[in-house]
Amino acid sequence: xxxxxxxxxRIGLGWDTHQLAAGRACVLGGVLLDSPxxxxxxxxxxxxxxxxxxxxxxxxxxxxxxxxxxxxxAANKDRNSAEFLGAAMEKLGDQNLQLASADLVVICDEPRIxxxxxxxxxxxxxxxxxxxxxxxxxxxxxxxxxDNRVTVQAVVLLVNA
Numbered sequence: 001x002x003x004x005x006x007x008x009x010r011i012g013l014g015w016d017t018h019q020l021a022a023g024r025a026c027v028l029g030g031v032l033l034d035s036p037x038x039x040x041x042x043x044x045x046x047x048x049x050x051x052x053x054x055x056x057x058x059x060x061x062x063x064x065x066x067x068x069x070x071x072x073x074a075a076n077k078d079r080n081s082a083e084f085l086g087a088a089m090e091k092l093g094d095q096n097l098q099l100a101s102a103d104l105v106v107i108c109d110e111p112r113i114x115x116x117x118x119x120x121x122x123x124x125x126x127x128x129x130x131x132x133x134x135x136x137x138x139x140x141x142x143x144x145x146x147d148n149r150v151t152v153q154a155v156v157l158l159v160n161a
Contacts, residue, residue, distance in 0.1 A: 010097065011155065011158075012056055012059025013058060014052055014056070017047060017151040018150055020148050020150060021037060022037055025044070026039065028046055028116070029049065029121075041071075043084070044081050047150050047152040048152050048154075049085050050152070051104065052085060053065045055154040055155060056085075056091075057091070062091055089128060098160070099130055099156060099158060100157040101130070101136075102156045103155045104136065104154045104155075105154075107142060108151065121137050
């Protein structure tokens, strides 16, 4: 489905949260972090990719990640969340939209995001095929308020391709 040319950009907001548990791989932004705790989820639990996918879909006026990739579907069990992001990017292309920039906030006490920040930005840049300087990522702590959870907020800007 394509839309007529519209000079106005589109903004999308995504949000996701996952409990952290022992024995789960800690994959955030498609990068494996060295942590004894990892996000629980039906898929791989990558809260960064989930929030980003939802932001892209929302900006494009499409269904959310849970509608497109339901957590009760066996096909999505332990699925790599990069596939969700890839599908969202394809849908943008179908609508003649392209990603101009993405800004994300990762909120968790552990693991610390700082040491992985650049690797995650670079991976997201590759997954979304945009320059790394158009992907920003900040790690924030809850100051001990919720040390068993990772929460991500994502904002994206889409423009006509």
